[in-house]
Amino acid sequence: MKIDGFSGAVLEPGDDGYEAARHIWNGDIKRRPAVIARCMGTADVMAAVRFAREREMAVAVRGGGHAVAGHALCEDGLVMDLSQMIGVRIDPIMGTARAQGGCLWRHVDHEAQAFGLAVTGGIVTHTGIGGLTLGGGIGHLMRCFGLTIDSLLSCDVVTADGEFLVASEAEHPDLFWGLRGGGGNFGIVTSFQYQLHSVGPIVLAGLLAWPMAEAAEVLRMLREFAAEAPDEVGIMANLRLAPALPVFPEELWGQPVVALIVCYAGPINEGEEVLRPLREFKNPIVDAVGSKPYVAHQALFDPAYPHGRHYYWKSWKLPPLSDSAIEVIIEQAKAISSPLSAIPIFTLGGAVARVADDATAFSGRSSAHDINFVASWLPDDPEPERHKAWARRAWEAMRPYGHGVYINFLSDEPSSQVEVAYGEAKYARLTSLKSKYDETNFFRFNHNIAPGT
Numbered sequence: 102m103k104i105d106g107f108s109g110a111v112l113e114p115g116d117d118g119y120e121a122a123r124h125i126w127n128g129d130i131k132r133r134p135a136v137i138a139r140c141m142g143t144a145d146v147m148a149a150v151r152f153a154r155e156r157e158m159a160v161a162v163r164g165g166g167h168a169v170a171g172h173a174l175c176e177d178g179l180v181m182d183l184s185q186m187i188g189v190r191i192d193p194i195m196g197t198a199r200a201q202g203g204c205l206w207r208h209v210d211h212e213a214q215a216f217g218l219a220v221t222g223g224i225v226t227h228t229g230i231g232g233l234t235l236g237g238g239i240g241h242l243m244r245c246f247g248l249t250i251d252s253l254l255s256c257d258v259v260t261a262d263g264e265f266l267v268a269s270e271a272e273h274p275d276l277f278w279g280l281r282g283g284g285g286n287f288g289i290v291t292s293f294q295y296q297l298h299s300v301g302p303i304v305l306a307g308l309l310a311w312p313m314a315e316a317a318e319v320l321r322m323l324r325e326f327a328a329e330a331p332d333e334v335g336i337m338a339n340l341r342l343a344p345a346l347p348v349f350p351e352e353l354w355g356q357p358v359v360a361l362i363v364c365y366a367g368p369i370n371e372g373e374e375v376l377r378p379l380r381e382f383k384n385p386i387v388d389a390v391g392s393k394p395y396v397a398h399q400a401l402f403d404p405a406y407p408h409g410r411h412y413y414w415k416s417w418k419l420p421p422l423s424d425s426a427i428e429v430i431i432e433q434a435k436a437i438s439s440p441l442s443a444i445p446i447f448t449l450g451g452a453v454a455r456v457a458d459d460a461t462a463f464s465g466r467s468s469a470h471d472i473n474f475v476a477s478w479l480p481d482d483p484e485p486e487r488h489k490a491w492a493r494r495a496w497e498a499m500r501p502y503g504h505g506v507y508i509n510f511l512s513d514e515p516s517s518q519v520e521v522a523y524g525e526a527k528y529a530r531l532t533s534l535k536s537k538y539d540e541t542n543f544f545r546f547n548h549n550i551a552p553g554t
């Protein structure tokens with residue numbers, strides 16, 4: 102197949118490289134697109150959009166390929182594969198980054214950290230900046246610098262008509278509002294411009310762990326600590342069976358643990374004082390907190406979430422953890438069905454909560470936490486449904502405490518959950534924006550916002 106004006110590879114079933122190109126992070130997703138168009142830049146994206154449009158082909162957009170529901174792939178249609186578009190340019194004078202739409206977080210961090218700069222990014226370095234930014238972006242630095250979108254300055258966008266435009270506060274501000282939380286619904290972002298912030302390159306960061314038997318006390322301590330913690334503290338919890346990774350001593354592998362993962366985004370000596378109460382709390386069985394490169398801390402979770410394993414998840418946004426919510430979380434942690442599954446709990450607050458909720462399409466800035474029930478199993482596991490059922494049950498058990506959901510942590514929920522994620526008023530604004538920029542719902546392999554009337 103030939104796409105006029107396209108410079109990258111065009112892969113069809115049977116072509117060399119096609120099989121590798123149709124694999125994404127979640128090995129549970131197996132789709133066979135008719136064409137994978139490996140875009141090399143904005144010109145290719147424009148050409149491929151026009152090509153697909155003229156032929157009325159279904160189109161999926163692949164950034165980092167991490168959406169758990171597999172939105173980066175469609176069956177039969179055309180995949181707009183941005184994985185070759187990974188250029189990053191830092192402007193150290195202005196403290197900004199310009200990153201192509203297919204970058205992973207490790208590409209951005211690598212370049213930015215050469216200048217001691219960073220922007221809030223995901224906690225796994227092989228996640229794409231595309232999907233993560235467009236959904237909002239939570240991570241270790243968010244309490245200090247806000248969500249990823251709070252540092253977004255502008256986007257280069259290819260629209261559903263194959264036209265190019267820039268979205269920023271000054272140009273197409275309505276679209277810029279929607280791109281900051283509305284996902285991939287409005288166009289293909291071929292490059293993102295971020296405001297960067299001084300971070301590290303050496304930070305005080307790492308993991309603390311206690312036996313699961315102490316989880317209630319640890320989570321209550323997290324509640325008290327997070328309520329008073331300075332913005333520089335990034336802190337999340339994780340409940341699971343200790344994985345066979347170097348951060349845990351071998352005798353703990355497979356043991357149920359509760360961990361706190363911290364990152365202090367300020368001076369090391371200040372961080373030592375601020376984090377001391379955590380490190381002195383009930384004698385942790387692991388204290389791997391220390392001075393380390395920010396990029397090393399960013400990669401801490403990488404080996405726990407490898408490509409090709411099978412995944413399924415469900416999540417909630419939560420208010421501060423009540424004692425009864427903590428009990429439910431621990432009950433669900435004890436019921437985990439696979440040694441690879443986990444319950445990460447992000448802590449929001451700080452700079453995230455100081456931006457007005459209607460300033461961007463992202464919703465739920467006042468939430469204290471985001472909890473994710475991540476089911477994971479090996480490809481040859483005979484009981485995938487058992488692991489998925491655990492995530493669904495745990496999610497149901499948390500329902501009385503959940504007050505919304507982060508769009509990037511949705512999985513296979515029906516479209517009604519997308520509306521729940523935004524709330525009625527914001528969803529109405531998003532549907533009318535969708536009508537303006539994509540009235541035929543050309544971009545629909547995503548957590549879809551259908552065009553309004």
Ligand SMILES: Cc1cc2nc3c(=O)[nH]c(=O)nc-3n(C[C@H](O)[C@H](O)[C@H](O)COP(=O)(O)OP(=O)(O)OC[C@H]3O[C@@H](n4cnc5c(N)ncnc54)[C@H](O)[C@@H]3O)c2cc1C
Pocket residue numbers: 126161162163164165166167168169171172173183202203222223224225227228229230231232233234235236237238239240284285286288289290291406509510546547548
């Ligand atoms: C291991 C792991 C860790 C994660 N950690 C975090 C975290 O710390 N913080 C957080 O906020 N989220 C996190 N997430 C969730 C993550 O934000 C979403 O999965 C996100 O969709 C991933 O983006 P992607 O580009 O890698 O995925 P893809 O599957 O490629 O894309 C996801 C969606 O975004 C669209 N899209 C991607 N790139 C573009 C683009 N350039 N222009 C237009 N549309 C685009 C796609 O069409 C698709 O609909 C994590 C996910 C995984 C799997």
